[in-house]
Amino acid sequence: MEPQGIFSGTIPLLEKTLDLRSIKHNLIISNVANIDTPNYKAFDIIIKEELEKAMGAEKNIKLEKTRSGHLTGKESYLGNVKSGATGDQQFSLRFDGNSVDIDREMANLSENNLMYNALAQIISKKFEGLKNVIKGGR
Amino acid sequence: MNFLDALHISSSGLTAQRLRMNLISSNLANINTTRTQQGGPYKRKQAVFAAQTDRQSFGNMLKSQMAGKSSEVRVVGIVDDPRLAKSKYDPQHPDADKNGYVVMPNVNLIEEMVDMISATRSYEANVTAVKATKNMALKALEIGR
Amino acid sequence: MKEIAVQKNIEALLPSPVRMKQMPEEPEKSFGDILKSSMDKVSQLGREANQAVQALTTGQKTDIHGTMIALEKASVSFQLMMEVRNKAIDAYKEVARMSV
Numbered sequence: 256m257e258p259q260g261i262f263s264g265t266i267p268l269l270e271k272t273l274d275l276r277s278i279k280h281n282l283i284i285s286n287v288a289n290i291d292t293p294n295y296k297a298f299d300i301i302i303k304e305e306l307e308k309a310m311g312a313e314k315n316i317k318l319e320k321t322r323s324g325h326l327t328g329k330e331s332y333l334g335n336v337k338s339g340a341t342g343d344q345q346f347s348l349r350f351d352g353n354s355v356d357i358d359r360e361m362a363n364l365s366e367n368n369l370m371y372n373a374l375a376q377i378i379s380k381k382f383e384g385l386k387n388v389i390k391g392g393r
Numbered sequence: 394m395n396f397l398d399a400l401h402i403s404s405s406g407l408t409a410q411r412l413r414m415n416l417i418s419s420n421l422a423n424i425n426t427t428r429t430q431q432g433g434p435y436k437r438k439q440a441v442f443a444a445q446t447d448r449q450s451f452g453n454m455l456k457s458q459m460a461g462k463s464s465e466v467r468v469v470g471i472v473d474d475p476r477l478a479k480s481k482y483d484p485q486h487p488d489a490d491k492n493g494y495v496v497m498p499n500v501n502l503i504e505e506m507v508d509m510i511s512a513t514r515s516y517e518a519n520v521t522a523v524k525a526t527k528n529m530a531l532k533a534l535e536i537g538r
Numbered sequence: 539m540k541e542i543a544v545q546k547n548i549e550a551l552l553p554s555p556v557r558m559k560q561m562p563e564e565p566e567k568s569f570g571d572i573l574k575s576s577m578d579k580v581s582q583l584g585r586e587a588n589q590a591v592q593a594l595t596t597g598q599k600t601d602i603h604g605t606m607i608a609l610e611k612a613s614v615s616f617q618l619m620m621e622v623r624n625k626a627i628d629a630y631k632e633v634a635r636m637s638v
Contacts, residue, residue, distance in 0.1 A: 261618065262611055273533075273603045280529065281399050281463040284522040285444075288406025288466045290515050291413070292442040298463075357518055368525045372532045375603060379536045382610045389618050397600045536606035537613070 261385060269378045271309045275302050276371045283364050286355045294352035297360070398463065399526045405465035406519040412468050413440050413512045417505055424500045427488045435498040437474035442466050474499055573622075580615045587612035 282298045289295045348354075416438045426435035444464040476499050484493030590608040593599040 261614070266607075270604070270607055273607075274601075277395070277529075277601075277603070280526070281395065281402065284399055284402050284406075284519075284526065285463040285465075287515075287518050287522045288402050288409070289442070289444045289464065290406075290518065291409075291511075292444050292466055295444050357514070361518065361521065364522060364525050368529055371529045375529075375532045375536055378607065379538065382537070382614060385614050386617060389614065389621050391621070395600050396602060397597070530602055533603040533606060536603060537610045 264381075266378065266381055268306075268310065269374055269381070272302070272306055273371065273374050273378070275300065275305050275309070276367055276374065280364075280367050280371070283360055283367060286360050287357070287364070290353070290355045290357055290360075291351075292353060295355065296353075297355045299363070396526060396530045400523065402463060402465050403519050403523045403526065405467065406522070407516060409440070409442055409466045409468055410512050410516040410519065414509065414516070416440055416471065417509050417512060420498075420500045421502070421505050423498060424502065424505075426498055427486070427495055434478055434496045435500070436478075437476075437498065437500045438471055439474055440468050441470045441472055443469045573626075576622075577619065580612075580619050583608075583612045583615050 279300050279302060282300060286297045286299075420437050423435040429435050443466070445467045446464045478496050478499040480494040480496050482493055483489055483495050486495045489495050587605075587608040590601075590605040594601070594605045
Protein backbone atom coordinates (compact mmCIF):
# COMPACT_ATOMS: atom_id res chain seq x y z
CA MET A 256 0.00 0.00 0.00
CA GLU A 257 1.73 3.13 -1.14
CA PRO A 258 0.37 6.52 -0.24
CA GLN A 259 1.79 7.93 -3.42
CA GLY A 260 -0.31 5.46 -5.29
CA ILE A 261 -3.41 7.43 -4.56
CA PHE A 262 -1.96 10.37 -6.47
CA SER A 263 -1.39 8.43 -9.63
CA GLY A 264 -4.09 9.13 -12.08
CA THR A 265 -4.89 12.49 -13.52
CA ILE A 266 -3.22 14.45 -10.73
CA PRO A 267 0.32 14.47 -12.21
CA LEU A 268 -1.17 15.43 -15.56
CA LEU A 269 -2.99 18.34 -13.95
CA GLU A 270 0.13 19.46 -12.14
CA LYS A 271 2.19 19.56 -15.29
CA THR A 272 -0.48 21.33 -17.22
CA LEU A 273 -0.71 23.96 -14.52
CA ASP A 274 3.05 24.51 -14.77
CA LEU A 275 2.86 24.83 -18.52
CA ARG A 276 -0.02 27.26 -18.32
CA SER A 277 2.03 29.40 -15.95
CA ILE A 278 4.88 29.51 -18.41
CA LYS A 279 2.54 30.40 -21.21
CA HIS A 280 1.04 33.17 -19.09
CA ASN A 281 4.44 34.70 -18.54
CA LEU A 282 5.18 34.60 -22.24
CA ILE A 283 1.89 36.22 -23.12
CA ILE A 284 2.35 39.09 -20.71
CA SER A 285 5.91 39.56 -21.97
CA ASN A 286 4.45 39.96 -25.42
CA VAL A 287 1.97 42.51 -24.11
CA ALA A 288 4.63 44.49 -22.27
CA ASN A 289 6.84 44.51 -25.38
CA ILE A 290 4.12 45.54 -27.72
CA ASP A 291 6.01 48.60 -28.88
CA THR A 292 9.54 47.29 -28.78
CA PRO A 293 11.17 47.35 -32.19
CA ASN A 294 12.20 44.02 -33.67
CA TYR A 295 10.57 42.02 -30.92
CA LYS A 296 9.03 38.76 -32.06
CA ALA A 297 6.13 37.32 -30.10
CA PHE A 298 6.76 34.13 -28.14
CA ASP A 299 4.38 31.31 -27.49
CA ILE A 300 4.34 27.65 -26.50
CA ILE A 301 1.98 24.99 -27.68
CA ILE A 302 0.48 23.39 -24.61
CA LYS A 303 -0.54 20.14 -26.21
CA GLU A 304 2.88 19.34 -27.61
CA GLU A 305 4.73 20.34 -24.49
CA LEU A 306 2.42 18.28 -22.35
CA GLU A 307 2.89 15.22 -24.50
CA LYS A 308 6.63 15.61 -24.24
CA ALA A 309 6.42 16.05 -20.51
CA MET A 310 4.29 13.01 -20.02
CA GLY A 311 6.61 10.98 -22.21
CA ALA A 312 3.99 10.04 -24.73
CA GLU A 313 4.51 9.92 -28.47
CA LYS A 314 0.94 10.04 -29.55
CA ASN A 315 -2.10 11.05 -27.63
CA ILE A 316 -1.80 11.02 -23.91
CA LYS A 317 -2.98 7.78 -22.40
CA LEU A 318 -2.12 7.88 -18.75
CA GLU A 319 -2.17 4.22 -17.93
CA LYS A 320 0.40 3.24 -20.51
CA THR A 321 2.96 5.94 -20.53
CA ARG A 322 3.66 6.97 -17.04
CA SER A 323 5.95 4.26 -15.86
CA GLY A 324 9.35 5.80 -15.32
CA HIS A 325 9.48 8.29 -18.17
CA LEU A 326 9.26 11.19 -15.83
CA THR A 327 12.57 12.01 -14.33
CA GLY A 328 11.66 14.95 -12.21
CA LYS A 329 10.03 18.30 -12.19
CA GLU A 330 12.92 20.54 -13.15
CA SER A 331 14.14 18.48 -16.06
CA TYR A 332 10.94 18.53 -18.03
CA LEU A 333 10.46 22.23 -17.42
CA GLY A 334 13.96 22.94 -18.64
CA ASN A 335 13.12 21.46 -21.99
CA VAL A 336 10.03 23.46 -22.73
CA LYS A 337 10.42 24.80 -26.18
CA SER A 338 9.23 28.28 -26.72
CA GLY A 339 9.81 30.59 -29.56
CA ALA A 340 8.20 32.54 -32.27
CA THR A 341 5.74 30.16 -33.80
CA GLY A 342 4.15 30.20 -37.19
CA ASP A 343 3.00 33.54 -38.40
CA GLN A 344 4.54 35.29 -35.46
CA GLN A 345 7.93 35.07 -37.00
CA PHE A 346 7.52 37.84 -39.45
CA SER A 347 5.83 41.04 -38.68
CA LEU A 348 3.45 43.25 -40.47
CA ARG A 349 4.77 46.34 -38.84
CA PHE A 350 7.23 49.00 -39.69
CA ASP A 351 9.28 48.62 -36.54
CA GLY A 352 9.80 44.87 -36.83
CA ASN A 353 7.53 44.05 -33.91
CA SER A 354 5.33 41.03 -34.45
CA VAL A 355 2.98 41.25 -31.47
CA ASP A 356 -0.70 41.25 -32.35
CA ILE A 357 -2.48 42.74 -29.38
CA ASP A 358 -5.85 41.18 -30.14
CA ARG A 359 -4.38 37.72 -30.38
CA GLU A 360 -2.47 38.25 -27.16
CA MET A 361 -5.58 39.42 -25.34
CA ALA A 362 -7.52 36.42 -26.57
CA ASN A 363 -4.73 34.06 -25.54
CA LEU A 364 -4.56 35.75 -22.17
CA SER A 365 -8.25 35.16 -21.52
CA GLU A 366 -8.15 31.60 -22.70
CA ASN A 367 -5.09 30.78 -20.65
CA ASN A 368 -6.56 32.42 -17.59
CA LEU A 369 -9.74 30.43 -17.92
CA MET A 370 -7.97 27.14 -18.43
CA TYR A 371 -5.67 27.77 -15.48
CA ASN A 372 -8.60 28.54 -13.22
CA ALA A 373 -10.44 25.48 -14.45
CA LEU A 374 -7.43 23.25 -13.81
CA ALA A 375 -6.93 24.65 -10.32
CA GLN A 376 -10.57 24.02 -9.58
CA ILE A 377 -10.42 20.49 -10.96
CA ILE A 378 -7.38 19.50 -8.99
CA SER A 379 -9.01 20.92 -5.90
CA LYS A 380 -12.04 18.75 -6.47
CA LYS A 381 -9.84 15.71 -6.94
CA PHE A 382 -8.22 16.23 -3.58
CA GLU A 383 -11.58 16.78 -2.02
CA GLY A 384 -12.75 13.49 -3.46
CA LEU A 385 -9.75 11.68 -2.04
CA LYS A 386 -10.31 13.16 1.37
CA ASN A 387 -13.92 12.10 1.25
CA VAL A 388 -13.00 8.55 0.47
CA ILE A 389 -10.41 8.43 3.20
CA LYS A 390 -12.85 9.66 5.77
CA GLY A 391 -15.12 6.90 4.66
CA GLY A 392 -18.01 9.21 4.10
CA ARG A 393 -18.17 10.05 7.78
CA MET B 394 6.29 30.15 -13.79
CA ASN B 395 6.42 32.75 -11.27
CA PHE B 396 3.84 35.23 -10.26
CA LEU B 397 6.24 37.81 -8.94
CA ASP B 398 8.03 37.83 -12.24
CA ALA B 399 4.73 38.15 -14.05
CA LEU B 400 3.94 41.26 -12.04
CA HIS B 401 7.39 42.69 -12.68
CA ILE B 402 7.01 42.21 -16.40
CA SER B 403 3.62 43.86 -16.53
CA SER B 404 4.71 46.74 -14.34
CA SER B 405 7.68 47.36 -16.60
CA GLY B 406 5.25 47.56 -19.48
CA LEU B 407 3.09 50.04 -17.58
CA THR B 408 6.09 52.19 -16.74
CA ALA B 409 7.29 52.20 -20.33
CA GLN B 410 3.91 53.22 -21.68
CA ARG B 411 3.55 55.93 -19.08
CA LEU B 412 6.93 57.33 -20.02
CA ARG B 413 5.87 57.32 -23.63
CA MET B 414 2.73 59.26 -22.66
CA ASN B 415 4.84 61.81 -20.82
CA LEU B 416 6.95 62.34 -23.89
CA ILE B 417 3.87 62.70 -26.04
CA SER B 418 2.46 65.30 -23.63
CA SER B 419 5.75 67.13 -23.69
CA ASN B 420 5.77 67.11 -27.48
CA LEU B 421 2.22 68.44 -27.62
CA ALA B 422 2.86 71.13 -25.05
CA ASN B 423 5.90 72.33 -26.97
CA ILE B 424 4.36 72.19 -30.40
CA ASN B 425 5.06 75.86 -30.98
CA THR B 426 8.17 76.32 -28.90
CA THR B 427 10.84 78.12 -30.88
CA ARG B 428 13.23 78.81 -28.08
CA THR B 429 14.88 76.19 -25.91
CA GLN B 430 17.83 76.11 -23.55
CA GLN B 431 19.96 74.46 -26.20
CA GLY B 432 19.03 77.24 -28.59
CA GLY B 433 16.90 76.58 -31.63
CA PRO B 434 13.40 75.18 -31.68
CA TYR B 435 12.05 72.28 -29.67
CA LYS B 436 12.87 68.85 -31.11
CA ARG B 437 10.35 66.07 -30.91
CA LYS B 438 11.32 63.41 -28.39
CA GLN B 439 10.84 59.67 -28.69
CA ALA B 440 11.48 56.80 -26.31
CA VAL B 441 13.45 53.76 -27.34
CA PHE B 442 12.23 50.48 -25.87
CA ALA B 443 14.21 47.28 -25.58
CA ALA B 444 13.24 43.84 -24.35
CA GLN B 445 15.37 42.54 -21.53
CA THR B 446 15.15 39.34 -19.56
CA ASP B 447 14.40 39.90 -15.92
CA ARG B 448 17.00 40.81 -13.41
CA GLN B 449 17.10 37.67 -11.35
CA SER B 450 19.56 35.52 -9.56
CA PHE B 451 21.72 33.60 -11.93
CA GLY B 452 20.08 30.30 -11.19
CA ASN B 453 16.66 31.63 -11.93
CA MET B 454 17.86 33.38 -15.03
CA LEU B 455 19.22 30.11 -16.32
CA LYS B 456 15.93 28.38 -15.74
CA SER B 457 13.96 31.17 -17.30
CA GLN B 458 16.17 31.15 -20.37
CA MET B 459 15.32 27.53 -20.83
CA ALA B 460 11.71 27.64 -19.88
CA GLY B 461 10.70 30.44 -22.16
CA LYS B 462 12.02 33.82 -22.87
CA SER B 463 9.78 36.06 -20.90
CA SER B 464 11.24 39.50 -20.84
CA GLU B 465 10.63 42.91 -19.44
CA VAL B 466 10.63 46.03 -21.45
CA ARG B 467 13.08 48.77 -20.60
CA VAL B 468 13.40 52.27 -21.84
CA VAL B 469 16.98 52.50 -22.97
CA GLY B 470 16.97 56.04 -24.13
CA ILE B 471 15.13 59.12 -25.16
CA VAL B 472 16.18 60.38 -28.53
CA ASP B 473 15.38 63.42 -30.58
CA ASP B 474 13.47 62.88 -33.74
CA PRO B 475 16.01 63.45 -36.50
CA ARG B 476 13.50 64.64 -39.07
CA LEU B 477 13.92 68.13 -40.32
CA ALA B 478 11.89 70.87 -38.78
CA LYS B 479 9.52 72.94 -40.81
CA SER B 480 10.12 76.59 -41.32
CA LYS B 481 7.42 79.14 -41.44
CA TYR B 482 7.55 82.50 -43.02
CA ASP B 483 6.78 85.05 -40.34
CA PRO B 484 8.98 88.14 -40.32
CA GLN B 485 7.17 89.65 -37.35
CA HIS B 486 8.19 86.79 -35.10
CA PRO B 487 10.89 87.66 -32.54
CA ASP B 488 12.85 84.53 -33.52
CA ALA B 489 12.70 85.09 -37.25
CA ASP B 490 16.05 84.86 -38.99
CA LYS B 491 17.25 87.43 -41.51
CA ASN B 492 15.07 85.99 -44.27
CA GLY B 493 11.97 86.15 -42.11
CA TYR B 494 11.70 82.40 -41.59
CA VAL B 495 11.05 80.87 -38.21
CA VAL B 496 12.09 77.26 -37.64
CA MET B 497 9.20 75.49 -35.92
CA PRO B 498 9.36 72.26 -33.93
CA ASN B 499 9.04 69.07 -35.96
CA VAL B 500 6.01 67.96 -33.98
CA ASN B 501 3.03 66.80 -36.01
CA LEU B 502 -0.24 67.13 -34.11
CA ILE B 503 -2.02 64.25 -35.82
CA GLU B 504 0.91 61.94 -35.31
CA GLU B 505 1.05 62.73 -31.63
CA MET B 506 -2.67 62.11 -31.20
CA VAL B 507 -2.43 58.73 -32.85
CA ASP B 508 0.59 57.89 -30.74
CA MET B 509 -1.35 58.85 -27.67
CA ILE B 510 -4.20 56.50 -28.53
CA SER B 511 -1.74 53.70 -29.13
CA ALA B 512 0.02 54.32 -25.82
CA THR B 513 -3.29 54.35 -24.00
CA ARG B 514 -4.32 51.08 -25.55
CA SER B 515 -1.03 49.45 -24.68
CA TYR B 516 -1.31 50.71 -21.12
CA GLU B 517 -4.78 49.22 -20.79
CA ALA B 518 -3.56 45.92 -22.20
CA ASN B 519 -0.89 45.79 -19.51
CA VAL B 520 -3.47 46.57 -16.83
CA THR B 521 -5.57 43.67 -18.08
CA ALA B 522 -2.51 41.45 -17.88
CA VAL B 523 -1.99 42.42 -14.24
CA LYS B 524 -5.60 41.61 -13.46
CA ALA B 525 -5.30 38.25 -15.13
CA THR B 526 -2.16 37.43 -13.17
CA LYS B 527 -3.80 38.34 -9.90
CA ASN B 528 -6.86 36.31 -10.77
CA MET B 529 -4.80 33.22 -11.51
CA ALA B 530 -2.76 33.52 -8.34
CA LEU B 531 -5.84 33.84 -6.18
CA LYS B 532 -7.42 30.86 -7.86
CA ALA B 533 -4.31 28.78 -7.28
CA LEU B 534 -4.44 29.65 -3.60
CA GLU B 535 -7.85 28.07 -3.39
CA ILE B 536 -6.60 24.66 -4.37
CA GLY B 537 -6.67 23.24 -0.89
CA ARG B 538 -9.91 24.72 0.21
CA MET C 539 -5.24 -12.33 8.87
CA LYS C 540 -7.64 -9.67 9.88
CA GLU C 541 -5.01 -7.06 9.18
CA ILE C 542 -4.52 -8.23 5.62
CA ALA C 543 -8.26 -8.34 5.08
CA VAL C 544 -8.53 -4.81 6.44
CA GLN C 545 -5.73 -3.64 4.20
CA LYS C 546 -7.41 -5.07 1.14
CA ASN C 547 -10.66 -3.39 2.14
CA ILE C 548 -8.98 -0.05 2.33
CA GLU C 549 -7.30 -0.58 -1.02
CA ALA C 550 -10.62 -1.41 -2.55
CA LEU C 551 -12.01 1.91 -1.38
CA LEU C 552 -9.37 3.98 -3.10
CA PRO C 553 -10.21 4.96 -6.67
CA SER C 554 -7.09 4.09 -8.59
CA PRO C 555 -6.92 0.84 -10.49
CA VAL C 556 -3.45 1.70 -11.74
CA ARG C 557 -2.04 1.23 -8.32
CA MET C 558 -3.18 -2.34 -8.23
CA LYS C 559 -0.94 -3.19 -11.13
CA GLN C 560 2.03 -1.75 -9.33
CA MET C 561 1.85 -4.28 -6.50
CA PRO C 562 5.23 -6.04 -6.40
CA GLU C 563 5.43 -9.58 -7.61
CA GLU C 564 8.40 -10.45 -5.47
CA PRO C 565 8.41 -12.61 -2.31
CA GLU C 566 5.85 -11.40 0.11
CA LYS C 567 6.98 -8.70 2.46
CA SER C 568 5.53 -8.66 5.89
CA PHE C 569 2.81 -6.22 6.69
CA GLY C 570 5.23 -4.39 8.95
CA ASP C 571 7.65 -3.78 6.09
CA ILE C 572 4.96 -2.49 3.83
CA LEU C 573 3.70 -0.21 6.55
CA LYS C 574 7.16 1.10 7.26
CA SER C 575 7.96 1.88 3.63
CA SER C 576 4.60 3.60 3.29
CA MET C 577 5.29 5.77 6.29
CA ASP C 578 8.66 6.72 4.82
CA LYS C 579 6.89 7.82 1.68
CA VAL C 580 4.41 9.85 3.68
CA SER C 581 7.15 11.64 5.58
CA GLN C 582 8.91 12.22 2.27
CA LEU C 583 5.82 13.96 0.99
CA GLY C 584 5.73 16.00 4.18
CA ARG C 585 9.35 17.03 3.67
CA GLU C 586 8.67 18.06 0.10
CA ALA C 587 5.74 20.14 1.27
CA ASN C 588 7.99 21.82 3.83
CA GLN C 589 10.58 22.61 1.21
CA ALA C 590 7.96 24.04 -1.08
CA VAL C 591 6.67 26.29 1.67
CA GLN C 592 10.19 27.43 2.50
CA ALA C 593 10.90 28.28 -1.11
CA LEU C 594 7.69 30.25 -1.29
CA THR C 595 8.24 32.24 1.90
CA THR C 596 11.83 33.13 1.12
CA GLY C 597 10.69 34.32 -2.26
CA GLN C 598 13.10 31.99 -3.97
CA LYS C 599 10.38 30.35 -5.99
CA THR C 600 6.94 31.90 -6.13
CA ASP C 601 5.23 28.84 -7.55
CA ILE C 602 1.89 29.08 -5.85
CA HIS C 603 0.05 26.18 -7.40
CA GLY C 604 3.01 23.83 -6.94
CA THR C 605 3.23 24.67 -3.26
CA MET C 606 -0.49 24.25 -2.73
CA ILE C 607 -0.50 20.90 -4.47
CA ALA C 608 2.46 19.67 -2.43
CA LEU C 609 0.71 20.74 0.76
CA GLU C 610 -2.48 18.98 -0.26
CA LYS C 611 -0.66 15.79 -1.13
CA ALA C 612 1.06 15.76 2.25
CA SER C 613 -2.19 16.45 4.04
CA VAL C 614 -4.15 13.77 2.21
CA SER C 615 -1.50 11.13 2.69
CA PHE C 616 -1.22 11.95 6.37
CA GLN C 617 -4.95 11.55 6.69
CA LEU C 618 -4.83 8.22 4.95
CA MET C 619 -2.05 7.06 7.22
CA MET C 620 -4.05 8.04 10.29
CA GLU C 621 -7.08 6.15 9.06
CA VAL C 622 -4.97 3.10 8.37
CA ARG C 623 -3.53 3.38 11.84
CA ASN C 624 -7.00 3.58 13.32
CA LYS C 625 -8.17 0.55 11.40
CA ALA C 626 -5.07 -1.42 12.34
CA ILE C 627 -5.56 -0.64 16.01
CA ASP C 628 -9.23 -1.56 15.80
CA ALA C 629 -8.32 -4.81 14.13
CA TYR C 630 -5.77 -5.56 16.81
CA LYS C 631 -8.28 -4.83 19.54
CA GLU C 632 -10.75 -7.11 17.80
CA VAL C 633 -8.24 -9.92 17.75
CA ALA C 634 -7.20 -9.29 21.35
CA ARG C 635 -10.82 -9.56 22.41
CA MET C 636 -11.13 -13.05 21.05
CA SER C 637 -11.55 -15.41 23.92
CA VAL C 638 -8.98 -18.13 23.95
